[in-house]
Amino acid sequence: MGIYEIKNLFKRHTTMDFDKASPVNQNARGVPVPSKAATVGTCKSCKACETNCPTKAIEVKSDIELNFDYGACLQCGICVNICPSQKLENSGLVYAFTFNREELKISYVKGDFVPKEFPTPENVGVFQKLTKTRGFNYREVAAAGNNSVEWELGASFNNFFDSEGQMVRSVASPKHADAVLFSGPVSENMAGPLQTAWDCMPEPKALIAAGTEAVSGGIFPMGKRPKEPDLFIGGDPPRPDVMINAFRFLMGQFKYSFQFALKDRIAKLRETK
């Protein structure tokens, strides 16, 4: 141990406070939302956003109805730039995680929607009982992900995000794990290994889909998963803080509702203009 380490003992820790972390990141694009311009008049229905979305996450239903599937959204922002009448904007909302796949699908009418409550699924309830105070271990399986999720998971263990400080650890064997976290659209050649990893894990257990490609396949067709995931984390890739707060959400330590947070964010964006 050198003088550097001794000096370090007196420094303030720099770890993120996950209770105070904001679901909005000012620098990130986040999910696209209808802008204030979308609340007045009608959409020209040129369908530029629908045809140019790389993952077909947008559906222009009529001149006032717009459907978004944020589980398929790469947060690339192409729709925002392509809209000829600036009816979409980047929200900066990066917490795109839920227990329920349907919760990520939003139907806007005149740029607005009514958020819904989604009950906690039964399996998640059982998992929360086990992990709320004890944390959990996960085994990561890269199932044809483009390796950016792996980089962000790696970063989640550094001393700024400190996943282990939040009682979430990565372990070498699924036999030691409480959850399997996978990234990517599950290629044909990874469906088998992913199933094996899932099968050798004891109950109660959870399946975590990390990244847009794992949630919906993204630009690829979705492959065969062992079962419907318990936790969906959107983003390509999701930031480390997003994943850690999603894990805390899964443990029942963090209260969050995607639809209500989205509604709040949209209101705030319109207020500032």
Place this chain on the structure above:
Amino acid sequence: MPNNLFDSYEIVTGLFYNQRTSSYFKFLQTNDSVKMVPVKEVKFKEIIKQIRFPMWLLKHSLGVKGGEENYSEVDIQSLKNSNERRRLELDRSMVGNSEIRDLNFRGISVKVTPDSYSHAVGPIHAGIIEPGHFRFSVTGETIQHLNIRLGFQKRNILNLLKGKSPLATIPVAEAISGDTAVAYATAFSRIYEEAAGLKVSDEVKLIRMVLLEVERVAVHIGDLGAMAGDIGYYPLLGVCATDRGVPLGVMEALTGSRFGKGAIFPGEVRLNKNLNLSVLITLAANLINCFRRVEYQFMRAVNSSTIRERLDECGRLTKIQVLHNSIIGMPARATGLRMDMRYSEPLYQTAKYPLDLNLEREHLNGDAWARFYLRFLEVKNSIAWLEKILPELDTAKAGKGDLLVQKANKFKPGIYFQSVEGWRGSVLVALDINAKGQIGEAYIRDPSVLNWHALELAVRGELIGDFPLNNKSFNLSYVGFDL
């Protein structure tokens, strides 16, 4: 300027089989450029006989589905002779009479003698890492031979690209290998710019170069830490793991994505709207402060002789091996060879501040130490440049995110290719484009395609316990190979 016997060379760096026209093209790489040449031999059988095509390249470009592989009768010692190995491998890789098998794992058996054992690792490895299968042949603690088989992450990207319009291609390009998103998006964009005759200003080019260097710096800092972790030296790991976040944060502040995704499009770069001079100055200061912290810990680490000795002579590659097997990018530079596509990009030297591409080549002799030190040198050069160039960027001229390529409607049909020096090495992309800009056939060659074989060679004779260190020192992409 070549100043050494090894500086003038020409290696085969890519092989594109265009199914649409049933023609073969090879890519020849010199120390700063790549050219595309039609292959004279039109018969597959004549092509595979040519020793200049590395085995991994042949199997990657032309490979078809094969059955289980059987090397159980092959003496490991005979595999150490490269000509003999090639003959044996070709012999066992034929599928029928006129096809060669790919490198996907479908079962492999290797010879086990009374004094050796075979050790299988993967597809799922013991960490947060992509899947692949490694089959070691080991005596005692020493690796005699390694077979690497991949293909687990295959997403059929080449088929997916067929018929795609330019704008729809960019998100696919960024998914080829997520950690090289900027290099791939740049290569694809340059191809469309050439085909559509889109003019690109020097400002846009410069911003792309900046993003490419930020990407390089971020990964290199992470790798420095990871290598330190693999030798059990944690102070450097701790600092690098955290400080890798600084360049990623700079990338996010510039583009809205920590990996620079969705930033580079044909004809333009889409940057965050809130950038101004004071933001750029802050970002430059963040980078240089990050480098000072990394440098302090790096110097502390390498001032300890035990760390130098630990890396010294570990996983050594020679220049001859590099040129013989067409190994490219970082592992090639780490042998002291001159190989960098950035040399041929004049803007690196003519910009207000030039980027120093000189490395201390006399200190680089192809071992894990060289790959460790090379990363540090590249981080040092790139951050010194970024610190000066970031405040000079004219972000207003980057483009307003008009997605210009949407308006381009005339494309000159043909086969185009681009090679961009990503952090692993040069990524090579060739596209056969029609008059509407749609892709007929695509060829993508990540540096990993050639460099996985470098890892097979480097670990021979090394301790099996050093494999994680050697593997990390190459840090290759699985998904970029599998496509």
